[in-house]
Amino acid sequence: MTAFASLADFAALLRAAPDADAAARAGAVARNGQLTKPPGALGRLEDLAIWVAGWQGRAQPRGDRPQVLIFAGNHGVVAQGVSAFPAEVTVQMVANFRHGGAAINQLSRLHGAEMAVHALELDRPTGDFTQGPAMSEAETLAALTVGWNAVDPLADMLVVGEMGIGNTTVAAALAAKLLGGAGADWVGRGTGVDDAGLARKAAVVDAGLARHQAITDPLQVLAALGGREIAAMAGAMARARVERVPLVLDGFITCAAAAVLQAVAPGALDHAVAGHLSAEGAHGRLLAALGKEPLLSLGLRLGEGSGAALALGVLRGAIACHSGMATFAEAGVSGG
Amino acid sequence: MTAFASLADFAALLRAAPDADAAARAGAVARNGQLTKPPGALGRLEDLAIWVAGWQGRAQPRGDRPQVLIFAGNHGVVAQGVSAFPAEVTVQMVANFRHGGAAINQLSRLHGAEMAVHALELDRPTGDFTQGPAMSEAETLAALTVGWNAVDPLADMLVVGEMGIGNTTVAAALAAKLLGGAGADWVGRGTGVDDAGLARKAAVVDAGLARHQAITDPLQVLAALGGREIAAMAGAMARARVERVPLVLDGFITCAAAAVLQAVAPGALDHAVAGHLSAEGAHGRLLAALGKEPLLSLGLRLGEGSGAALALGVLRGAIACHSGMATFAEAGVSGG
Numbered sequence: 165m166t167a168f169a170s171l172a173d174f175a176a177l178l179r180a181a182p183d184a185d186a187a188a189r190a191g192a193v194a195r196n197g198q199l200t201k202p203p204g205a206l207g208r209l210e211d212l213a214i215w216v217a218g219w220q221g222r223a224q225p226r227g228d229r230p231q232v233l234i235f236a237g238n239h240g241v242v243a244q245g246v247s248a249f250p251a252e253v254t255v256q257m258v259a260n261f262r263h264g265g266a267a268i269n270q271l272s273r274l275h276g277a278e279m280a281v282h283a284l285e286l287d288r289p290t291g292d293f294t295q296g297p298a299m300s301e302a303e304t305l306a307a308l309t310v311g312w313n314a315v316d317p318l319a320d321m322l323v324v325g326e327m328g329i330g331n332t333t334v335a336a337a338l339a340a341k342l343l344g345g346a347g348a349d350w351v352g353r354g355t356g357v358d359d360a361g362l363a364r365k366a367a368v369v370d371a372g373l374a375r376h377q378a379i380t381d382p383l384q385v386l387a388a389l390g391g392r393e394i395a396a397m398a399g400a401m402a403r404a405r406v407e408r409v410p411l412v413l414d415g416f417i418t419c420a421a422a423a424v425l426q427a428v429a430p431g432a433l434d435h436a437v438a439g440h441l442s443a444e445g446a447h448g449r450l451l452a453a454l455g456k457e458p459l460l461s462l463g464l465r466l467g468e469g470s471g472a473a474l475a476l477g478v479l480r481g482a483i484a485c486h487s488g489m490a491t492f493a494e495a496g497v498s499g500g
Numbered sequence: 501m502t503a504f505a506s507l508a509d510f511a512a513l514l515r516a517a518p519d520a521d522a523a524a525r526a527g528a529v530a531r532n533g534q535l536t537k538p539p540g541a542l543g544r545l546e547d548l549a550i551w552v553a554g555w556q557g558r559a560q561p562r563g564d565r566p567q568v569l570i571f572a573g574n575h576g577v578v579a580q581g582v583s584a585f586p587a588e589v590t591v592q593m594v595a596n597f598r599h600g601g602a603a604i605n606q607l608s609r610l611h612g613a614e615m616a617v618h619a620l621e622l623d624r625p626t627g628d629f630t631q632g633p634a635m636s637e638a639e640t641l642a643a644l645t646v647g648w649n650a651v652d653p654l655a656d657m658l659v660v661g662e663m664g665i666g667n668t669t670v671a672a673a674l675a676a677k678l679l680g681g682a683g684a685d686w687v688g689r690g691t692g693v694d695d696a697g698l699a700r701k702a703a704v705v706d707a708g709l710a711r712h713q714a715i716t717d718p719l720q721v722l723a724a725l726g727g728r729e730i731a732a733m734a735g736a737m738a739r740a741r742v743e744r745v746p747l748v749l750d751g752f753i754t755c756a757a758a759a760v761l762q763a764v765a766p767g768a769l770d771h772a773v774a775g776h777l778s779a780e781g782a783h784g785r786l787l788a789a790l791g792k793e794p795l796l797s798l799g800l801r802l803g804e805g806s807g808a809a810l811a812l813g814v815l816r817g818a819i820a821c822h823s824g825m826a827t828f829a830e831a832g833v834s835g836g
Contacts, residue, residue: 199603200593200596200601200602200603201602201603201802202584202585202691202692202801202802203692204692204801205691205800205801205802206603206800206802206806207779207798207799207800207801208798208799208800209798209800209810248538249538249834250834252834253833253834256831256832256833256834257536257833259831259832260536260826260831260833263826263831264824264826265536265825265826265830265831266536266537266825266826267535267536267537267542267821267825269824269825270817270820270821270823270824270825271817271820271821273820273824274813274816274817274820355538355541356538356539356540443543459798460796460814461797462543462544462545462795462814463543463544464541464542464543464544464545465538465540465541465543466537466538466541466542470542470821473817474545474813474814474817477610477810477813477814477816477817478796478798478810478813480610480813481606481607481610481809481810481813484606484607484609484610485603485606485607485806488605488606488609489601489602489603489605489606490596490599490600490601490602494601495592495595495596495599495601496592496595497589497592497593497596498585498586498588498589498592
């Protein structure tokens with residue numbers, strides 16, 4: 165069972181997604197003005213709580229049921245020597261996620277999040293995009309569907325993360341194709357390549373851009389230059405948009421998946437907040453293109469949804485204050 | 501029963517406080533290098549976990565027993581019209597803390613922190629520092645002792661916060677006296693004064709500086725220009741330093757209390773991290789003087805320890821990753 169039978173269907177669903185609930189949002193704005201604090205004294209936490217309220221459709225939002233989804237994929241482009249780690253690390257890290265040993269497991273547990281890992285055909289890497297398309301349309305559709313179906317529509321918030329040796333190169337190629345610029349503008353050190361590795365990544369991205377120059381449709385771009393975990397993330401983010409589940413964006417790779425959706429439909433990321441600014445070189449540039457201001461900036465560059473999961477603490481704090489604080493009238497405090 | 505019988509005794513205890521545990525720190529550094537992530541990929545979280553490990557004296561630090569202490573006091577200087585709220589709000593907000601209705605209650609609960617509120621003679625405001633000393637030595641000593649005795653030496657981390665109508669003016673006076681500059685360099689809008697109120701605050705600080713020009717000893721400065729809740733915070737922070745409990749600094753007023761300790765002993769804040777950069781005008785300048793880089797910057801300006809309590813989420817995330825992640829060997833992951 166799939167919600168969409170073609171890439172065009174997927175795009176149509178995304179374009180038809182409902183906006184946030186205006187009444188719930190207005191209720192949250194009114195409540196915020198009555199809470200026992202000087203106006204605006206909780207800064208961005210106030211905006212966050214109101215924003216979550218609108219997407220959850222509740223004037224008093226909740227934060228006790230976050231979902232964390234990790235998607236893993238392997239990439240033909242690693243044959244070009246773009247990563248500091250070998251491709252088998254992807255499957256090893258998936259096992260680590262399943263055994264609870266990775267950073268994202270600890271952060272999910274800390275925030276009471278239900279976490280699931282979806283490994284997408286790790287023994288069958290995508291095509292090397294310098295030689296041809298990374299994925300067929302059918303493969304892209306299948307990966308979008310995995311992500312779409314993984315989302316719990318009743319989750320309070322969604323974090324989407326990834327694991328895939330080589331995928332900072334793939335994300336750089338997507339960003340360059342969708343937003344302009346050359347490989348050198350978008351590549352970074354990933355898990356830790358040296359200067360020669362960085363130059364190799366830029367050249368690989370440039371080769372991919374040259375090979376797929378004629379493609380303009382964003383979902384065709386995703387097929388040509390993307391990867392299964394990136395398509396799955398895009399599918400999950402789109403489902404969250406349709407179901408009005410607030411989304412927390414992670415780092416560079418997650419944001420490249422998000423950029424595909426934004427290119428499909430201008431309001432596709434209205435339900436998303438940027439969890440953090442990562443240390444991967446071009447993440448700030450990508451967030452600026454998405455019009456998102458990060459909540460945290462702590463030099464993380466791990467992926468796995470880790471920065472977004474850490475930002476759940478900020479969102480849950482905002483929600484706890486908004487929904488749990490007394491009003492001036494309730495507390496008998498002067499002012500307000 | 502008091503741990504110190506005079507301000508000089510207090511200063512001596514602070515100067516004699518032990519440093520972090522070098523062996524625990526070294527153990528944490530070694531462990532960090534073996535965790536299943538590329539080196540440095542958790543950014544500042546790695547430094548935080550190692551720093552907490554040293555102060556807790558455990559190579560695998562813990563974060564499930566934070567303590568939040570709120571101190572409240574009233575200030576004679578409010579007679580000069582320096583606040584947007586009337587002085588009775590201090591006692592009303594203490595009742596709100598006790599009934600669980602304030603922002604800090606929600607954030608403490610979110611992070612499993614034990615929270616306590618200490619109201620210091622709210623019906624007997626300190627002296628107006630433009631007319632004479634705010635407190636006698638005995639009053640200062642009593643307030644330092646309240647803070648000192650309030651700390652749980654077995655807490656994993658400590659957040660210290662405050663409530664006291666008028667205390668941004670008091671904090672500005674302390675900062676100006678201890679760190680140089682005039683009133684206008686240190687005052688801000690507090691709970692929300694207008695331009696005329698801001699100018700009044702600067703003039704009041706200048707008048708306090710002029711009246712107490714001859715005083716140089718930092719604890720005498722605290723007596724002359726401070727307040728009971730600020731002295732109590734200084735007492736709690738000093739106790740945490742002596743007991744090696746990691747401390748999370750909150751906003752401008754908390755940092756003014758911290759600045760007193762730093763003036764007493766150069767290493768007095770080695771156990772402290774800056775929880776956030778607040779929107780109160782001179783907080784960034786004060787953090788720079790303390791040599792602290794904030795974890796969060798979300799425009800909060802509420803006090804109550806709220807920004808620091810929000811930052812507990814970052815610290816607990818760092819601790820959870822460090823102490824809970826698998827090593828490369830445990831997980832069978834290549835690399836490391």
